[in-house]
Amino acid sequence: xxxxxxxxxxxxxxxxxxxxxxxxxxxxxxxxxxxxxxxxxxxxxxxxxxxxxxxxxxxxxxxxxxxxxxxxxxxxxxxxxxxxxxxxxxxxxxxxxxxxxxxxxxxxxxxxxxxxxxxxxxxxxxxxxxxxxxxxxxxxxxxxxxxxxxxxxxxxxxxxxxxxxxxxxxxxxxxxxxxxxxxxxxxxxxxxxxxxxxxxxxxxxxxxxxxxxxxxxxxxxxxxxxxxxxxxxxxxxxxxxxxxxxxxxxxxxxxxxxxxxxxxxxxxxxxxxxxxxxxxxxxxxxxxxxxxxxxxxxxxxxxxxxxxxxxxxxxxxxxxxxxxxxxxxxxxxxxxxxxxxxxxxxxxxxxxxxxxxxxxxxxxxxxxxxxxxxxxxxxxxxxxxxxxxxxxxxxxxxxxxxxxxxxxxxxxxxxxxxxxxxxxxxxxxxxxxxxxxxxxxxxxxxxxxxxxxxxxxxxxxxxxxxxxxxxxxxxxxxxxxxxxxxxxxxxxxxxxxxxxxxxxxxxxxxxxxxxxxxxxxxxxxxxxxxxxxxxxxxxxxxxxxxxxxxxxxxxxxxxxxxxxxxxxxxxxxxxxxxxxxxxxxxxxxxxxxxxxxxxxxxxxxxxxxxxxxxxxxxxxxxxxxxxxxxxxxxxxxxxxxxxxxxxxxxx
Numbered sequence: 252x253x254x255x256x257x258x259x260x261x262x263x264x265x266x267x268x269x270x271x272x273x274x275x276x277x278x279x280x281x282x283x284x285x286x287x288x289x290x291x292x293x294x295x296x297x298x299x300x301x302x303x304x305x306x307x308x309x310x311x312x313x314x315x316x317x318x319x320x321x322x323x324x325x326x327x328x329x330x331x332x333x334x335x336x337x338x339x340x341x342x343x344x345x346x347x348x349x350x351x352x353x354x355x356x357x358x359x360x361x362x363x364x365x366x367x368x369x370x371x372x373x374x375x376x377x378x379x380x381x382x383x384x385x386x387x388x389x390x391x392x393x394x395x396x397x398x399x400x401x402x403x404x405x406x407x408x409x410x411x412x413x414x415x416x417x418x419x420x421x422x423x424x425x426x427x428x429x430x431x432x433x434x435x436x437x438x439x440x441x442x443x444x445x446x447x448x449x450x451x452x453x454x455x456x457x458x459x460x461x462x463x464x465x466x467x468x469x470x471x472x473x474x475x476x477x478x479x480x481x482x483x484x485x486x487x488x489x490x491x492x493x494x495x496x497x498x499x500x501x502x503x504x505x506x507x508x509x510x511x512x513x514x515x516x517x518x519x520x521x522x523x524x525x526x527x528x529x530x531x532x533x534x535x536x537x538x539x540x541x542x543x544x545x546x547x548x549x550x551x552x553x554x555x556x557x558x559x560x561x562x563x564x565x566x567x568x569x570x571x572x573x574x575x576x577x578x579x580x581x582x583x584x585x586x587x588x589x590x591x592x593x594x595x596x597x598x599x600x601x602x603x604x605x606x607x608x609x610x611x612x613x614x615x616x617x618x619x620x621x622x623x624x625x626x627x628x629x630x631x632x633x634x635x636x637x638x639x640x641x642x643x644x645x646x647x648x649x650x651x652x653x654x655x656x657x658x659x660x661x662x663x664x665x666x667x668x669x670x671x672x673x674x675x676x677x678x679x680x681x682x683x684x685x686x687x688x689x690x691x692x693x694x695x696x697x698x699x700x701x702x703x704x705x706x707x708x709x710x711x712x713x714x715x716x717x718x719x720x721x722x723x724x725x726x727x728x729x730x731x732x733x734x735x736x737x738x739x740x741x742x743x744x745x746x747x748x749x750x751x752x753x754x755x756x757x758x759x760x761x762x763x764x765x766x767x768x769x770x771x772x773x774x775x776x777x778x779x780x781x782x783x784x785x786x787x788x789x790x791x792x793x794x795x796x797x798x799x800x801x802x803x804x805x806x807x808x809x810x811x812x813x814x815x816x817x818x819x820x821x822x823x824x825x826x827x828x829x830x831x832x833x834x835x836x837x838x839x840x841x842x843x844x845x846x847x848x849x850x851x852x853x854x855x856x857x858x859x860x861x862x863x864x865x866x867x868x869x870x871x872x873x874x875x876x877x878x879x880x881x882x883x884x885x886x887x888x889x890x891x892x893x894x895x896x897x898x899x900x901x902x
Contacts, residue, residue, distance in 0.1 A: 405550070
């Protein structure tokens with residue numbers, strides 16, 4: 252045993268009152284097995300239960316004056332919790348009034364004994380370190396290289412073009428930029444964490460990495476791996492060799508020897524939102540980790556998130572100017588109302604160019620949703636049409652006939668718009684499958700490819716084809732698309748969300764970046780500031796304007812917001828406690844499901860630590876208050892107080 256005879260343990264429990272380190276005595280039978288970072292089993296005083304936990308550190312003595320309980324057992328042979336990850340988990344949990352054990356469930360995958368033992372017995376060869384040579388793609392005068400060496404926090408607008416690797420594989424230019432940045436850091440014998448929204452981006456990034464570094468230095472970790480493979484990747488990352496770890500949002504918590512870079516692609520993607528408690532966005536976790544480690548931080552994308560624009564405005568992140576590259580040629584068609592017969596609602600100018608482009612290579616058609624059924628809206632005010640019985644969306648069945656509700660099937664006979672009292676309906680979204688059918692009839696000699704969540708396609712060749720894809724599911728084409736049609740923009744903007752315009756601009760920008768240089772991109776049915784931002788490729792200016800509007804209204808990210816959900820009495824108590832902090836105000840409460848209420852608490856960033864402490868104290872109070880059983884009545888469920896900081900579901 253090393254370090255001392257007292258083990259300080261974090262109990263793996265969702266109870267807020269147990270989110271602290273407990274001291275346990277190390278028995279003689281376990282002295283040769285205990286190490287900081289191993290999983291252990293410990294007794295709890297209540298009911299003689301045994302719980303799992305993490306041995307965070309070993310010390311010589313305890314401040315507790317009574318008799319310490321003994322460790323029950325050591326579970327893992329290999330230390331899985333490295334000090335850097337523990338420090339990050341503790342800081343992230345404190346920022347969000349959450350439990351550190353919840354963060355560690357995201358950070359450390361499930362244990363596989365056979366994999367652990369085979370890894371411990373092996374002596375893996377991590378491969379050779381690369382030699383720093385070529386400048387990083389898309390950046391001017393070595394600016395990114397200097398920022399990496401200095402450990403700066405940077406935002407970089409990526410080159411919006413596909414590029415061909417030496418291996419012959421085509422990827423987005425952004426993937427090559429991130430791969431070369433990681434290779435530059437690896438050449439200095441330091442590790443990198445590369446975080447992307449989904450496996451499509453991960454495939455491109457891994458291809459780019461394999462073109463510039465030894466594949467043995469690359470560690471892939473994502474939910475598509477088997478449990479054993481993911482655990483093996485995690486164990487490899489705990490070693491002493493510098494590595495490049497590539498994965499989704501939980502990669503920000505991966506162990507890394509001598510961390511030198513955290514790079515995040517498209518941080519505004521909704522797939523980056525962490526659904527599991529405490530729900531901290533990887534962008535915020537990355538900011539904390541760079542402060543703790545001194546590593547460089549690189550946000551990259553085609554359209555910056557409003558959160559990153561705020562960080563740039565306050566000077567916390569510096570904007571790095573890229574090389575002047577050819578931006579996509581985007582054409583807004585808002586005023587081109589004439590449509591070709593059978594053209595799937597495509598304006599005539601875009602239709603003619605798509606016909607010509609399809610003779611020479613692939614053409615991309617982006618639509619809002621999968622399926623065949625057209626969704627409907629009011630023809631006068633464009634509000635989505637809803638069922639009068641259940642509130643579901645109205646649509647026309649594929650076989651035709653009267654409009655019906657997608658949820659309950661009720662016919663929309665005699666429908667009237669509750670907003671403007673209009674009685675006429677219009678189709679605003681036709682699904683990907685129906686669009687593919689229509690285009691297949693209009694282009695009888697052209698291959699039609701459908702890509703959506705159910706039928707994903709990662710790549711298409713350079714041969715003529717019509718590729719119909721839902722937003723976010725667009726394949727990358729060899730050499731780039733000869734034309735891109737962005738349909739259903741009007742429908743996309745009807746979604747009720749604070750971030751709808753930001754999301755649409757990002758979806759359109761990412762699709763436009765797949766076009767071949769000089770080829771056209773048509774934005775159908777959208778005008779105003781969003782169309783201007785896309786056609787001029789000045790998404791950052793639009794995001795800065797959006798931030799100014801939210802600042803005037805005290806909307807996030809100009810301020811932080813925490814949602815508090817509990818019984819009406821407990822919500823009122825929590826709101827009273829937290830609004831005593833200067834600069835804090837509350838909205839609500841409003842009723843939600845199961846007889847609970849929800850209030851929103853708004854506060855400035857400087858007050859975040861104190862707000863988190865106050866709400867944490869309320870959570871512990873509610874969880875520990877005594878409840879006396881009432882004769883003849885069933886035992887009530889324990890009261891809960893749920894707190895979510897920076898809740899992405901807040902409209």
